[in-house]
Amino acid sequence: MGRTQLAAAQNGTVTTEMERVATRENRDSEFVRQQVADGQAVIPANRHHDALDPMIIGREFATKVNANIGNSETTSDRETELEKLHTAVHYGADTVMDLSTGTDLDEIREMHIEHSPVPIGTVPLYEAVKRAESPGDITTDLLLEVIEKQAEQGVDYMTIHAGILAEHLPLTEGRTTGIVSRGGSIMAKWMEENGEQNPLFQVYDEICEIFAEHDVTFSLGDSLRPGSLADACDEAQYAELDTLGELTRRAWEKDVQVMVEGPGHIPMHKVAENVERQQEVCDGAPFYVLGPLVTDIAPGYDHITSAIGAAMAAQAGAAMLCYVTPKEHLGLPDEEDVRDGLAAYRIAAHAGDIGNERPGARDWDDALSEARYAFDWREQFRLALDPDRARDSHDQTLPEDNYKEARFCSMCGVEFCSMRIDQDARAAGEMAALETDTKTDLDASPAAAVNLPPVGTHEGAASELFGAGSDDGPADGVEKGNGIDETEAELELTTETGAESDG
Numbered sequence: 446m447g448r449t450q451l452a453a454a455q456n457g458t459v460t461t462e463m464e465r466v467a468t469r470e471n472r473d474s475e476f477v478r479q480q481v482a483d484g485q486a487v488i489p490a491n492r493h494h495d496a497l498d499p500m501i502i503g504r505e506f507a508t509k510v511n512a513n514i515g516n517s518e519t520t521s522d523r524e525t526e527l528e529k530l531h532t533a534v535h536y537g538a539d540t541v542m543d544l545s546t547g548t549d550l551d552e553i554r555e556m557h558i559e560h561s562p563v564p565i566g567t568v569p570l571y572e573a574v575k576r577a578e579s580p581g582d583i584t585t586d587l588l589l590e591v592i593e594k595q596a597e598q599g600v601d602y603m604t605i606h607a608g609i610l611a612e613h614l615p616l617t618e619g620r621t622t623g624i625v626s627r628g629g630s631i632m633a634k635w636m637e638e639n640g641e642q643n644p645l646f647q648v649y650d651e652i653c654e655i656f657a658e659h660d661v662t663f664s665l666g667d668s669l670r671p672g673s674l675a676d677a678c679d680e681a682q683y684a685e686l687d688t689l690g691e692l693t694r695r696a697w698e699k700d701v702q703v704m705v706e707g708p709g710h711i712p713m714h715k716v717a718e719n720v721e722r723q724q725e726v727c728d729g730a731p732f733y734v735l736g737p738l739v740t741d742i743a744p745g746y747d748h749i750t751s752a753i754g755a756a757m758a759a760q761a762g763a764a765m766l767c768y769v770t771p772k773e774h775l776g777l778p779d780e781e782d783v784r785d786g787l788a789a790y791r792i793a794a795h796a797g798d799i800g801n802e803r804p805g806a807r808d809w810d811d812a813l814s815e816a817r818y819a820f821d822w823r824e825q826f827r828l829a830l831d832p833d834r835a836r837d838s839h840d841q842t843l844p845e846d847n848y849k850e851a852r853f854c855s856m857c858g859v860e861f862c863s864m865r866i867d868q869d870a871r872a873a874g875e876m877a878a879l880e881t882d883t884k885t886d887l888d889a890s891p892a893a894a895v896n897l898p899p900v901g902t903h904e905g906a907a908s909e910l911f912g913a914g915s916d917d918g919p920a921d922g923v924e925k926g927n928g929i930d931e932t933e934a935e936l937e938l939t940t941e942t943g944a945e946s947d948g
C-alpha cells in the first residue's frame with residue numbers, strides 16, 4: 446500500500462478508512478476508492494490521528510461543514526479549548542480548524558488531535574509568524590520545520606498559501622478591500638519586504654514530501670479571495686486560481702490529497718460560475734468554500750448572507766462549506782454564535798444535497814413533515830436540526846404538557862389552524878383523503894449519515910473527551926449533528942470564522 450489514501454486508491458486498495466466512509470455515506474467502497482484515486486474526493490486522515498472517525502469530502506458525497514476554533518492572544522486554557530471542540534462537534538461540524546494564534550499552540554493542537562473524532566485542520570503559517578515574530582522574518586526552513594512538526598502531531602489537513610505569487614500582487618491595486626485572507630496578507634507582506642517569490646511556493650515540493658509521509662491533505666488557500674462584492678471574480682482571484690490548479694496537479698504527482706479553498710464574497714449570479722471554474726481549473730479537486738457572502742450590507746447577519754451563497758455553492762458542486770457566524774467582520778464569536786453559524790451551514794449543506802437529489806437526502810424532511818401534519822410535537826422536536834431551539838420556541842407560548850398533544854400552535858391559534866381545518870374537512874368526507882399512510886422509514890433510508898437525524902456517531906469520542914457521565918459533557922456523547930445536550934461553557938472562539946479567515 447502507498448503512503449497515502451490517494452496512493453492506496455490508485456494501487457487498487459480499499460483501505461479501512463474507505464470502508465468506514467462507504468458505510469457512513471451509504472455508498473459502495475469501490476466507488477469511494479475510485480473517487481479518491483481520481484482526486485475527486487479526499488479522506489483527511491493523518492496516520493497519527495488515532496481518535497479519528499474517517500470522513501470524506503467530495504462533490505459526489507454529502508456536503509460537509511467546517512467550523513473554526515482556536516485561542517487568541519488574550520484567551521487560552523486547555524479546558525476552554527476542549528469545550529470549543531466539543532461545541533463545534535456537538536452542533537454538527539464535520540471538520541474543525543484550529544486557528545489558534547495565542548499561547549501554548551503545540552499543547553492545544555495536540556489536545557485537539559488527541560480528542561477529536563473529526564479531522565483537524567490548521568494554518569501552519571500562523572505558528573511560523575508567532576515564532577518569527579515578524580512576517581518578514583519567516584524563513585523557508587522555519588516553515589518546513591513547523592509543517593513537519595504539525596504533520597507528526599497528527600494534523601489531518603493544512604491550509605497552505607502557496608498560490609499567491611509576486612506577480613499577482615499588482616493585480617490587487619484597484620481593489621476595494623485589498624487582500625483579506627490573513628495568510629494571504631502575511632505572504633504578500635513577506636514578498637514585498639524580501640523581494641522574493643512566495644516562500645511556500647518555493648518549498649512546495651518539500652511540503653508535498655512531508656504531506657505524503659504522514660498523509661496530510663492540502664487545503665490550498667485562496668489568499669486573493671475577494672473581501673467584497675466589488676472585488677469578486679477579478680483578475681487577481683482568477684490568476685491565483687490558475688496557480689492553485691497547477692499546485693493541485695503537482696501534489697497529485699507526489700500522491701498527496703488536495704482540496705482547494707474558495708471565496709469569500711460573491712454575488713448570487715456568479716456563485717455557480719465560481720464553482721464550475723474551480724472544478725475545471727483544478728481538475729475536479731474538492732472545492733472548500735468560505736461562505737460565500739452574497740451581499741455586504743448585513744453585518745450581524747453574515748451567517749445568513751453567507752449561508753445563501755453556501756447553499757448555492759453546494760448545489761453547484763462545492764464539497765465542503767466553512768461556516769460563518771453572525772459575528773463575522775465584527776468580533777469574537779461566542780457559543781451562541783457558533784450554534785447559529787453551524788445551524789445555518791448545516792441547513793445550506795442539506796439544502797444543497799436535496800437540490801442535487803442525493804439518494805435519501807430528503808427523507809429527514811419527509812419524516813419531519815409527517816410528524817408536523819400529525820401534530821406529533823415531540824417527534825417534531827426530536828427530528829429538528831436543533832431540537833432544543835424548536836422545543837424552546839414552541840414552549841415559549843404554550844409550555845404546558847397538554848399542548849404537546851394539541852392540534853394547533855400559537856401561530857394561527859385553534860380556530861385558524863389550517864392543518865386542523867384541512868384534516869377535519871378530509872375526515873368529514875368534504876375533501877379527498879391524503880395518501881400518506883406510508884411513513885418515511887429513516888432506518889431504511891439510503892441517505893448518507895449527515896442527511897439523517899443524529900445517530901450518535903461520535904459517542905465513543907465523547908466519553909474520551911469528557912469522561913462518561915461527567916458534568917461538563919454528556920454521557921451520551923458528542924453525537925454528530927443535533928440532539929445533543931447543551932454545553933454550559935462560555936466560549937470565546939477564534940477571531941475569524943469564515944469569509945475572511947483561512948479556514
Ligand code: SF4
Pocket residue numbers: 852853854855856857858859861862863864865
Ligand atoms: S396553528 Fe398554524 S402554524 Fe401552528 S400547527 Fe396549525 S397551521 Fe401550523
